[in-house]
Amino acid sequence: MTAQHILLILNPVSGKMKSRSGLFDILDELYHLPDGTPASDRRVTVCTTLYRGHATELASAAVAEGYDRVLCCGGDGTLNEVLNGLMHIPPENRPTLGYIPAGSTNDFAASIGLPSALRAAARVAGGKESFPLDIGEFCPTDGGNQRFFSYIASFGAFTETSYATSQTAKNVMGHVAYVLGGIRAIANIAPCHLIVEMSDGTRLEGEYVFGAMSNTTSAGGMVKLPPDRVSLTDGELEVFLIRKPRTPSELNRINGSLLASNYSDNPMIDFLHAKHARFTFPEPTVWSLDGEEAAGGSVVDIYCHPGAVSLIREG
Template structure:
């Protein structure tokens, strides 16, 4: 592990700042000699502002304390700073799902997580851009984005085999597929969409691995397209394909690309690292190896070696 940075800011979600285990972890790391200043967010935009202030002060490492949304806001703040001045990012997972932390292999207990965030070696990782937004883990769209916003267990039922429950839900909601056109440098696809997942990381929706081959430092997006289905028989075929993730199945298609665009005649629900959007068209691109992330050297999401 690398030596502790001299100047470190912990930017923590206000909902988590009073958790006893977090306060104990901060005290313990300070006792070990870490110079750790705590900044608490109160409302949207605070995280980005605090990142900018930290960079202006020459802070060498920032720790994002919170869930996937907090991490995403801090990443957006880092991306708004010129590359040469971006602090290394550490993560203290404090959300309900912590999909990104799980995928990376970060500790989930506050003290070991904070220790790694402060002292772990930095790895250069990609960051995805969608218009003015950034995300480091995953964007999910379509019916999946709607249910992960309100009822995460429904997505688990889809991918875990609760077919009858999901079919009943679709009928009750009078579900209609989202017509869309996907374009990428190597191809184009027009299809009625049930679920779209665009991964830099691997999992979303509280533990669903939607992009098992994704790496954070390969310069590629791992895209999962699930086409509309209309019967229980179709769903059984879909679930079978989800297990195999074919390049081009009857209902499931996987794409690896550096850039993806989407257009539709209707507003398409999209969830960026836990933050909801509704867009008729968008383009996602990657900025390769854009930030340094403190993470285990053995993480399955890495191809490359850490920077010295």
């Protein structure tokens, strides 16, 4: 039997330094799986990232270097880099992806139910069960770079809370680091005039303080979407928009919906689904892709690539 060749891409400075201190635990799990797979049937190569974008380079070369599975150990930002590397490999050759979350918030991991403990997550990543994950593509038409994302592209109130928080603060406070500025931002942020045109013909226009196109039930620890209205495999992304509150009553209504994760019958929040959406702003707008800052133009197209990556999950 040909040994499985696994590439483990590890960010040694993500989160609470779990990646570095837990490496031996991870390898122990990968070589001693509960299904009885002999250690001789797999070979694991560990590559630590050295600079921004390094994980993308490593992942994009995976097939050429003989790997048939890529594991990512780090936070959501590291996963985003790995994902961008894999998406540049032809679909028929694209390796299976496993994720061992070791960041400060790990929103995506929480959304798909991955364990937070390194050993348990490594056990899942070394398993055999996978599912076809939809992937988003972010395409500014007049500035910025095309990128892929695993779970969210967003702008506005909660977006700045994520990428403006230092790595040290994220490590120490975790979710709290994202939440501290988010609530205040709804009332204080300057709104942007936005037009959104979706693939089904829906058109929205108004003054918005937050917007996102996502494939997750948890965004930045602030916005929780009801699991019964989110599917990671339906070929669509969720469109979530918050309008600018003009009165204390409107602000309270927004906060109430966010706390309850109930967005029905709230005229201040638009919650829809789309295969593609175009966002048009009066001027170039800064976005966040999986928690990392990204430059966007005044017009941004976002597409869903159905089932683009096979992601390992607990069986």
